[in-house]
Amino acid sequence: MNNYMAETIxxxxxxxxxxxxxxxxxxxxxxxTKSPHIGxxxxxxELLIVLYFKILSIEPGKSTHPNRDRFLLSxxxxxxxxxxxxxxxxxxxxxxLNKFAVDGSILGQHPNRNLKQGIEITxxxxxxxxxxANGMALAAKYDQAKYRIFVFLGDGELNEGSxxxxxxxxxxxxxDNLVAIxxxxxxxxxxKESEIxxxxxxxxxxxxxxxxxKEIDGHNFAEIMAAFSKIPLEKGKxxxxxxxxxxxxxxxxxxxxxxxxxxxxxxxxxQKAKQELx
Amino acid sequence: MRKIFFQKLAELAKQDKKxxxxxxDLGVKFFDNFKKIDSKRFxxxxxxxxxxxxxxxxxxxxxxxxxxYSIIPFLVMRAFEQIRLxxxxxxxxxxxxxxxxxxVYGAEGVTHxxxxxxxxxxxxxxxxxxxxxxxxEAELLAKESVNYSGPLYxxxxxxxxxxxxxxxxxxxxxxxxxxxxxxDICLITMGAMLSITKQALDLLKQxxxxxxxxxxxxxxxxxxxLLRECAKKYKAIFTIEDHNIIGGLGSAVAEVLAENNYQGKxxxxxxxxxxxxxxxxxxxxxxxxGLxxxxxxxxxxxx
Numbered sequence: 001m002n003n004y005m006a007e008t009i010x011x012x013x014x015x016x017x018x019x020x021x022x023x024x025x026x027x028x029x030x031x032x033t034k035s036p037h038i039g040x041x042x043x044x045x046e047l048l049i050v051l052y053f054k055i056l057s058i059e060p061g062k063s064t065h066p067n068r069d070r071f072l073l074s075x076x077x078x079x080x081x082x083x084x085x086x087x088x089x090x091x092x093x094x095x096x097l098n099k100f101a102v103d104g105s106i107l108g109q110h111p112n113r114n115l116k117q118g119i120e121i122t123x124x125x126x127x128x129x130x131x132x133a134n135g136m137a138l139a140a141k142y143d144q145a146k147y148r149i150f151v152f153l154g155d156g157e158l159n160e161g162s163x164x165x166x167x168x169x170x171x172x173x174x175x176d177n178l179v180a181i182x183x184x185x186x187x188x189x190x191x192k193e194s195e196i197x198x199x200x201x202x203x204x205x206x207x208x209x210x211x212x213x214k215e216i217d218g219h220n221f222a223e224i225m226a227a228f229s230k231i232p233l234e235k236g237k238x239x240x241x242x243x244x245x246x247x248x249x250x251x252x253x254x255x256x257x258x259x260x261x262x263x264x265x266x267x268x269x270x271q272k273a274k275q276e277l278x
Numbered sequence: 279m280r281k282i283f284f285q286k287l288a289e290l291a292k293q294d295k296k297x298x299x300x301x302x303d304l305g306v307k308f309f310d311n312f313k314k315i316d317s318k319r320f321x322x323x324x325x326x327x328x329x330x331x332x333x334x335x336x337x338x339x340x341x342x343x344x345x346x347y348s349i350i351p352f353l354v355m356r357a358f359e360q361i362r363l364x365x366x367x368x369x370x371x372x373x374x375x376x377x378x379x380x381x382v383y384g385a386e387g388v389t390h391x392x393x394x395x396x397x398x399x400x401x402x403x404x405x406x407x408x409x410x411x412x413x414x415e416a417e418l419l420a421k422e423s424v425n426y427s428g429p430l431y432x433x434x435x436x437x438x439x440x441x442x443x444x445x446x447x448x449x450x451x452x453x454x455x456x457x458x459x460x461x462d463i464c465l466i467t468m469g470a471m472l473s474i475t476k477q478a479l480d481l482l483k484q485x486x487x488x489x490x491x492x493x494x495x496x497x498x499x500x501x502x503x504l505l506r507e508c509a510k511k512y513k514a515i516f517t518i519e520d521h522n523i524i525g526g527l528g529s530a531v532a533e534v535l536a537e538n539n540y541q542g543k544x545x546x547x548x549x550x551x552x553x554x555x556x557x558x559x560x561x562x563x564x565x566x567x568g569l570x571x572x573x574x575x576x577x578x579x580x581x
Contacts, residue, residue, distance in 0.1 A: 066341070113339075113368050120339075122367055125359060131329045132364060135336020135344075142318060143340075162360075165329035173321075 012221045015053070018088070019045050023250045024277045025084040025097070031270045033101040035109050039248035039260035040154065041081035043185040043218070047243055048085045050224040051150060060090035063118045067147050070136055072121045074129020075154030075183065076110040082119070083107055091118035127160030129153060130180060134166055137175040137238075148231060150179045156188030159197050164209070171210035176232035179239045180211075183218065185247035187258045206240040218243025251276050279416040279434050279470075280308055280377060286420035287345065288312040291319065294424060298337055302327050302348040305377065331357040334372045335364035343371050343424065349383065350376035350392035350433065354399065365429045366404045372430075373423055379409060379435035379469050380520025381554060381563040392433075393549050397525020399431045400498050408451055409433040411472035411493040414441040418449035419495075426451060435470030435520060436560055442476050442493075454494040454501040463489035463578065464512040468497060468527045471518045474564070477571035478578070485579055489516075497530055505534045514543040516578060520569060523548035545581055547574060 022045050030038045052058075056069040073082050080100065087097040092107075096117070099105040106114060110124025121132050133151035140147055157163060170178055184202070186193050193199055206213045212233035216223040224243070233239045247261070248254030251273040265273055288311035291297040298319045299312050313320045323330045327348055334344040346353065353376050354361070365372045376395060383390035399407050406428065410416040416434070423430055430451075447455060457472070458479065467475045472493045479491060490512065494501065508515060515535065517528035528546030535544055549567050556566070564570050568577060 122363055125363055127328075128332055128360065128364055131332020131360070132336035132339065134329070135333040135338070135342075136340050137336075138321075138333065139337050139340030139342055162328040162332070165324075165326040166332065169323060169326065169329050169333065 008222070015046075015049055015221050018049055018053070020250070020277050022049065022081070022084045022088060024274065025087070026080045027265070027270065027273050027277065029080050029084070029097070029100045031265050034264045035080065035101050036262040036264065037077045037080065037109070038264065039187070039254055039257070040075065040078045042249045042251065042254065043183050043245040043247045044078050044081045044152070045249070046219045046221060047152070047181060047183070047224055047245075048081055050221060050228060052085050052089045054225055055228045056150070057147065058118070060118070063091060064115050067145055069147050070120050070133070070149045072129045072133050072149065072151040073111060073123055074121075074151050075126065075157050076123030078152075078154070078183070079109070079111040079123075082111065086118045089118075126154070126157040127162035130163055130166035130170070133178055133180070134169050134173070134175065137170070137178040138173060140177050141175065148177045148179065150181060152181045152183065155182055155184045155186065155193060155199060155202075158182070158199055158202075159188070167206070167209045167211065170238040174236045175238045176234070176236055179231055179241060181241045181243060183245050184242050185245045187247045187256070187261065189261050191258050203242055206242070210237060211240040212237040213240045213242065215242045215244065218245035219249055279410055279413055279437050280305070281437070282413050283410075283416045283420045283434070284308040285311055286417050287424075288315055290421065290424050291315050294343070295319070296341065296343045297424065298342050298344045300330050300334055300344065300346045302330050302352060304348055327352050327357040328360050331360035331372075332364050335360070335368065335370055338370040338372050339368070345373045345375055347375040347377070349378050349390055350395050351389065354392070354395045354431075358398065361429075362402060366402045369404045369428055371427055374429070374431045375434065376431065377434045379433040381560050382436050384560040384563045385557045387557060388553050388555070391554055393520075393522045394525070395433065396497055396521050396527065397529070400525065400530065402429075404429050405498065406430045406451060407433065407497040408495055409435060409469035409497060411455075411467065411469060411495050412438060412441045412443070414443050414447060415449055415493065415495055418447070419451070422449065422451050433469060438470065438473045442473055452496045452499050452501060454492050454496070454504045456490065457493050458491040460488040460490040462512060463487060463514045463516070464492060464508050465489045465516050465518060465578070466492045466494050466508070466527070466531055467518045468494055469520065471520055471569070474569065474571055475518050475574055478574040481571060481575035482578060487578070489578070494527065494531070497527055500530055500534060502534055505531060506538055509535055509538045509540040509542075512542060514581065515540070516581070517546050517548070518569070518574060519546075519548040520564065521548055522551055524551055543581060545577070547577055
């Protein structure tokens with residue numbers, strides 16, 4: 001084993017440890033406030049960690065810098081994961097994070113735009129993020145600025161027609177500074193997507209909309225880092241990363257179970273989940 | 279109205295490179311000037327209004343001053359949730375330009391009519407609503423709008439070639455204009471109803487009635503001071519709008535009058551809570567609803 005490989009392995013172990021910490025934070029937030037969407041948050045963790053700790057050109061305290069990379073969470077219901085990562089990355093204080101979804105908090109169960117805390121858009125109604133990303137990408141192109149726009153969508157969100165209007169626009173205008181990440185966990189609020197509204201063949205759909213598409217394992221750090229390091233995938237085309245993920249990832253009894261879209265853990269489930277994430 | 283507005287906007291965009299204009303594949307004859315100035319800041323986004331409004335939000339969040347144009351039902355109603363969440367909640371610098379206020383697209387049918395838009399837009403926090411009364415107001419509004427910060431809805435009504443004003447006017451968003459000072463009766467109009475109501479004044483004069491005529495171009499925020507003055511001065515107040523009488527100009531004025539203990543006569547002229555099932559030119563349809571000069575004069579005389 002050479003030094004480079006050894007370093008990579010150590011780094012991946014470090015990130016895996018961070019993922020466990022973030023999942024524990026999310027579990028605490030959700031258990032304490034009886035909030036929904038623990039499964040939707042758990043499927044995003046590795047992707048967010050790579051973006052916030054490896055890829056995005058951003059800095060706490062400079063969260064309004066005009067040339068920062070933009071991260072837009074379009075599947076707003078996954079915000080417990082975003083808040084936990086923003087807190088780890090220094091955009092949110094631990095104290096603010098602890099107020100998640102309590103009376104008077106600025107951190108609700110769906111996020112409001114709040115640049116100071118690193119939250120770029122208001123989300124929670126699905127199908128809004130990609131269009132806003134289009135506007136930002138267009139502005140960057142017009143200004144000849146180098147920043148990039150990453151927008152994170154749920155796969156259930158792709159049911160919304162507005163996503164496809166926006167997808168047409170992005171490729172037509174050759175927004176290769178735009179990256180759409182799809183959290184492909186194959187479950188939506190009431191069950192399996194294949195039974196509710198089939199999205200397959202999904203990669204072909206995006207390719208036929210003239211996007212450059214890459215499919216990855218959304219829990220594999222090496223694959224995620226490799227994919228995000230090659231943006232744009234093709235010059236002149238927006239990039240779509242379809243990340244195969246597991247809803248509820250990290251806690252055995254939550255994985256791939258649609259119940260955990262809305263359900264919050266009871267005391268026994270909380271203890272068991274905590275143990276699995278330690 | 280639109281012609282002069284977009285002409286002026288193009289001139290302003292020449293100086294101000296922050297101005298972007300997005301259109302949803304409509305309004306072919308209005309944009310040549312703007313395109314000549316900077317084709318990169320003019321985007322025909324296609325027949326996709328929700329994406330247009332969301333994209334406008336993204337541009338505005340990146341420091342741009344964005345105008346979006348389409349026919350009112352498609353702009354206001356199709357893209358409503360984007361207007362509510364992306365634009366109004368975030369209080370962004372996006373101007374929504376709606377064409378066809380009231381029954382302008384008369385013969386094109388109910389798909390193109392716009393009689394609910396003001397009621398809808400009034401309910402949005404942060405939204406400002408302006409219905410320019412004539413070409414002069416539209417021209418001055420173009421300039422005002424560029425420097426206006428926050429969401430703004432501009433409702434274009436029927437085009438009349440001539441201005442109702444003989445001299446220069448002081449046009450400010452949020453300030454109504456007393457077009458003609460009269461006595462006893464006050465007629466409050468918005469948008470193109472200004473020109474038609476001005477014609478009604480000539481008919482009323484034959485019956486020795488000389489009402490005051492007000493262009494209340496800004497429906498939100500309302501010019502409360504002007505309305506309080508009207509409540510003190512006039513025995514009768516009429517509102518005249520090419521919109522449903524529920525939720526539009528009349529409702530807005532009634533709220534202020536009621537809260538200021540107005541004791542005089544008050545009546546709303548407008549479309550009486552019904553969809554227009556027939557085709558016809560705008561002047562035909564307005565007459566059908568008693569909103570032509572003769573109809574307006576008659577209602578006022580009979581009240």
